[in-house]
Amino acid sequence: MNLLIISTGGTINKLYNELTGELEIGESVARKIYSLARNNLSAQEISIINKDSLDMTDKDRGLLTDTIKVAKEENIIVLHGTDTMDKSAAVIVQNVQDKKVIFVGSMKPYSIEKDEAIFNFACAVGFLRSNPANGVYISMHSLVSPHDEIYKDRNIGVFKPLNNT
Amino acid sequence: MNLLIISTGGTINKLYNELTGELEIGESVARKIYSLARNNLSAQEISIINKDSLDMTDKDRGLLTDTIKVAKEENIIVLHGTDTMDKSAAVIVQNVQDKKVIFVGSMKPYSIEKDEAIFNFACAVGFLRSNPANGVYISMHSLVSPHDEIYKDRNIGVFKPLNNT
Amino acid sequence: MNLLIISTGGTINKLYNELTGELEIGESVARKIYSLARNNLSAQEISIINKDSLDMTDKDRGLLTDTIKVAKEENIIVLHGTDTMDKSAAVIVQNVQDKKVIFVGSMKPYSIEKDEAIFNFACAVGFLRSNPANGVYISMHSLVSPHDEIYKDRNIGVFKPLNNT
Amino acid sequence: MNLLIISTGGTINKLYNELTGELEIGESVARKIYSLARNNLSAQEISIINKDSLDMTDKDRGLLTDTIKVAKEENIIVLHGTDTMDKSAAVIVQNVQDKKVIFVGSMKPYSIEKDEAIFNFACAVGFLRSNPANGVYISMHSLVSPHDEIYKDRNIGVFKPLNNT
Numbered sequence: 001m002n003l004l005i006i007s008t009g010g011t012i013n014k015l016y017n018e019l020t021g022e023l024e025i026g027e028s029v030a031r032k033i034y035s036l037a038r039n040n041l042s043a044q045e046i047s048i049i050n051k052d053s054l055d056m057t058d059k060d061r062g063l064l065t066d067t068i069k070v071a072k073e074e075n076i077i078v079l080h081g082t083d084t085m086d087k088s089a090a091v092i093v094q095n096v097q098d099k100k101v102i103f104v105g106s107m108k109p110y111s112i113e114k115d116e117a118i119f120n121f122a123c124a125v126g127f128l129r130s131n132p133a134n135g136v137y138i139s140m141h142s143l144v145s146p147h148d149e150i151y152k153d154r155n156i157g158v159f160k161p162l163n164n165t
Numbered sequence: 166m167n168l169l170i171i172s173t174g175g176t177i178n179k180l181y182n183e184l185t186g187e188l189e190i191g192e193s194v195a196r197k198i199y200s201l202a203r204n205n206l207s208a209q210e211i212s213i214i215n216k217d218s219l220d221m222t223d224k225d226r227g228l229l230t231d232t233i234k235v236a237k238e239e240n241i242i243v244l245h246g247t248d249t250m251d252k253s254a255a256v257i258v259q260n261v262q263d264k265k266v267i268f269v270g271s272m273k274p275y276s277i278e279k280d281e282a283i284f285n286f287a288c289a290v291g292f293l294r295s296n297p298a299n300g301v302y303i304s305m306h307s308l309v310s311p312h313d314e315i316y317k318d319r320n321i322g323v324f325k326p327l328n329n330t
Numbered sequence: 331m332n333l334l335i336i337s338t339g340g341t342i343n344k345l346y347n348e349l350t351g352e353l354e355i356g357e358s359v360a361r362k363i364y365s366l367a368r369n370n371l372s373a374q375e376i377s378i379i380n381k382d383s384l385d386m387t388d389k390d391r392g393l394l395t396d397t398i399k400v401a402k403e404e405n406i407i408v409l410h411g412t413d414t415m416d417k418s419a420a421v422i423v424q425n426v427q428d429k430k431v432i433f434v435g436s437m438k439p440y441s442i443e444k445d446e447a448i449f450n451f452a453c454a455v456g457f458l459r460s461n462p463a464n465g466v467y468i469s470m471h472s473l474v475s476p477h478d479e480i481y482k483d484r485n486i487g488v489f490k491p492l493n494n495t
Numbered sequence: 496m497n498l499l500i501i502s503t504g505g506t507i508n509k510l511y512n513e514l515t516g517e518l519e520i521g522e523s524v525a526r527k528i529y530s531l532a533r534n535n536l537s538a539q540e541i542s543i544i545n546k547d548s549l550d551m552t553d554k555d556r557g558l559l560t561d562t563i564k565v566a567k568e569e570n571i572i573v574l575h576g577t578d579t580m581d582k583s584a585a586v587i588v589q590n591v592q593d594k595k596v597i598f599v600g601s602m603k604p605y606s607i608e609k610d611e612a613i614f615n616f617a618c619a620v621g622f623l624r625s626n627p628a629n630g631v632y633i634s635m636h637s638l639v640s641p642h643d644e645i646y647k648d649r650n651i652g653v654f655k656p657l658n659n660t
Contacts, residue, residue, distance in 0.1 A: 121287075132295050142294075181603060188518070469621065
């Protein structure tokens with residue numbers, strides 16, 4: 001499976017800076033995660049934007065859209081902050097119809113507790129292995145859903161299905 | 166998604182016993198992994214057999230088959246040693262046609278390095294989220310494949326696609 | 331060895347709050363560390379102040395002094411932020427002459443990377459095992475020195491000996 | 496402080512070999528631990544013998560003795576399996592009077608759970624910082640004691656003081 005990973009920053013990539021005592025967007029953690037595929041994934045990776053998703057602008061989303069449009073890979077994972085993941089996904093879905101795009105993030109930085117980041121990323125990989133319909137999805141907390149059928153419950157920090165019936 | 170997890174032992178569940186200096190099959194690690202779903206998985210879990218998969222007998226495989234047959238859940242993940250995962254899967258596929266069964270293991274015990282175990286398990290969860298056809302699958306090293314389209318390359322300890330063309 | 335551990339907060343005790351995205355002073359990590367002594371330490375633990383050491387006031391230092399003065403234990407480890415550890419130590423030394431007091435902190439929170447916190451704490455324990463002279467010491471980055479013979483090099487985040495000749 | 500670290504193997508250095516499913520003596524973990532001193536330790540490191548301490552012979556102990564005798568460093572930490580640490584220490588003490596030698600090991604491999612290994616090693620470093628009398632010591636589970644005042648309680652896997660009064 002050819003896979004493009006586009007890292008845009010977000011909590012998943014935050015690192016502790018011991019000189020400032022602050023968390024900062026660091027290098028993408030994607031490689032550390034997809035190396036668990038032991039060469040069964042032909043993954044390419046690019047980093048753009050590198051922001052907390054609350055700071056992401058329309059221009060940033062335009063850049064993300066363009067990056068996805070020109071990609072030759074059909075399967076794309078976007079590492080993205082959880083706060084505006086849905087907003088970015090809504091922009092992508094209007095501009096990209098010929099690919100499978102999955103947004104992945106985590107509530108905790110990989111550098112603090114890697115489990116959640118690995119889990120959310122791997123759920124996206126497993127979903128892609130099913131050869132799903134083209135579309136824009138979000139993979140969080142075991143859900144892998146079309147972007148408009150899932151939301152972040154901000155009170156508890158958990159993604160939940162919309163219309164959970 | 167209702168999910169039954171059947172733990173049969175295997176390397177994924179091994180723990181270091183510091184008094185003997187040996188690795189032993191411990192309690193199932195499934196709960197530690199599926200808790201990352203933050204209540205988005207209705208998972209039930211049972212432990213049977215609890216063996217290194219090299220020691221698994223025909224009788225053990227009969228018990229595994231029966232356990233799957235009587236399960237009310239349609240989605241089943243089997244934690245299993247990697248050495249005879251394919252052999253057990255071949256028995257199940259002859260006896261179960263109405264379920265989605267995915268075998269998951271890892272080369273390294275979760276207690277030594279949890280990354281691989283989380284990754285392989287989560288790929289299975291993501292694949293199940295796609296609502297795949299009934300069948301018996303193996304989820305290892307980012308592949309989630311029908312049980313007879315994947316094999317363990319014992320020289321390097323990596324699962325690979327059969328007919329990798 | 332009877333040991334009193336006084337936790338005052340500091341980076342060593344910080345936890346990531348995933349709802350706010352901020353690091354906060356959490357419960358003292360001392361128990362997690364001294365449990366490695368496997369019951370060879372009779373440790374009592376109290377938490378006071380619970381601040382980033384940059385926010386510590388004269389009143390806080392008064393409370394710390396009083397807590398140490400009334401302690402029945404001769405051996406005392408103070409978990410403290412690294413930025414004003416020297417300042418607090420200078421207050422203690424003027425008021426306490428009958429005890430062995432060692433300040434311990436870490437540049438990284440235990441919850442992010444526990445290694446440094448365990449290392450600095452254990453150096454203090456090993457030093458106390460030598461039955462040192464009464465005094466006020468700092469244990470950081472393998473040094474265990476009288477409080478006025480060590481300083482924090484803020485450019486690199488490392489404690490260094492004063493008069494390193 | 497100039498420090499020589501002599502690694503002889505032991506559980507502390509064991510690694511899981513995923514192809515055989517066995518634990519094997521790996522490369523010394525000392526560097527990973529003493530790097531926490533952030534250049535405050537001038538440590539040299541050599542690896543000899545590389546055995547489970549149950550397999551250590553008189554000849555091996557002779558080599559260890561000779562290695563310590565010719566060392567120019569006054570402070571020496573010996574990484575050693577816990578089962579015969581006392582036996583090796585008894586040989587060293589008869590042959591070396593001009594150095595501070597501390598045996599360090601752990602019940603669990605660093606590669607499985609690094610906490611105990613870091614703790615035991617750092618207790619030795621902290622003890623050396625007190626400039627103790629020349630002698631042969633064991634640093635385990637928070638105790639740093641002359642080699643003949645400490646023993647391994649094999650029923651619980653914990654080092655205890657002899658004549659704990």
